[in-house]
Amino acid sequence: MNALLDISVRSLCVYLFIVIGIRVFGKNQLSQLNTGDVVLLLLISNAVQNAMVGENITLQGGLIAALVLFVANFILKRIMFYNRSFASLLESEPVILIRDGKTDEVSLRRVKITKEELMEAIREHGVESIDLVKLSVLEVDGNISVISEDVKNKQTYYSRIKRKFKRKYH
Known part of the structure; x- marks a missing residue:
């Protein structure tokens, strides 16, 4: 050949x-x-x-x-x-981690993210607690997106931070 x-x-x-x-x-x-x-x-x-x-x-x-x-x-x-x-x-699909302030424990276990890691990601987005998160998604690229609501102004905020250390999931 x-x-x-x-x-x-x-x-x-x-x-x-x-x-x-x-x-x-x-x-x-x-x-x-x-x-x-x-x-x-x-x-x-x-x-x-x-x-x-x-x-x-x-x-x-x-x-x-x-x-x-x-x-x-x-x-x-x-x-x-x-x-x-x-x-x-x-490619995997995005995974919803938090919806309307409620954590999806099954999804967290499936994607192997601890509650502490989730809280760290939420704080990186400037949100104080899970209760203020309308939606949090583990994106297919490993980043965690957070949509939160300002209780005083009733305004929704979206932020997405590129993380230095990404999480792996199947």
Whole structure:
């Protein structure tokens, strides 16, 4: 087989394997990665490098492998955009954590967020207590959105903070 075609096929196989592996083992958004996850991805990338390029360690081989990964990712994102059922296989749905001041304990357990972590997120949004939260949602990117109500002015506030350490959920 042609060396460049071989690199292309190998790279595509590795890409699909990693995407499926990330979904099966629970990570579905890169913004949710913690330190251990980053280390794991670095080690995986090192482990699969030879599987993609084989004996071909030329610049051309590396560039072909990278190009195949970019194209595969582009195509996967397009398919996910146009086919919502396929996208749901790779991405989770947003999870409601609080509605009208009431915490959904089942959802908290499912997404593995403690009450203390939820309170921290609410305070980051400038809200003092759960009672003042109209809606709190764990978004698909790992951020927690909070919609609160100012009791004095009867005005609704929405805030979304990009968290440094995202929560992982399946």
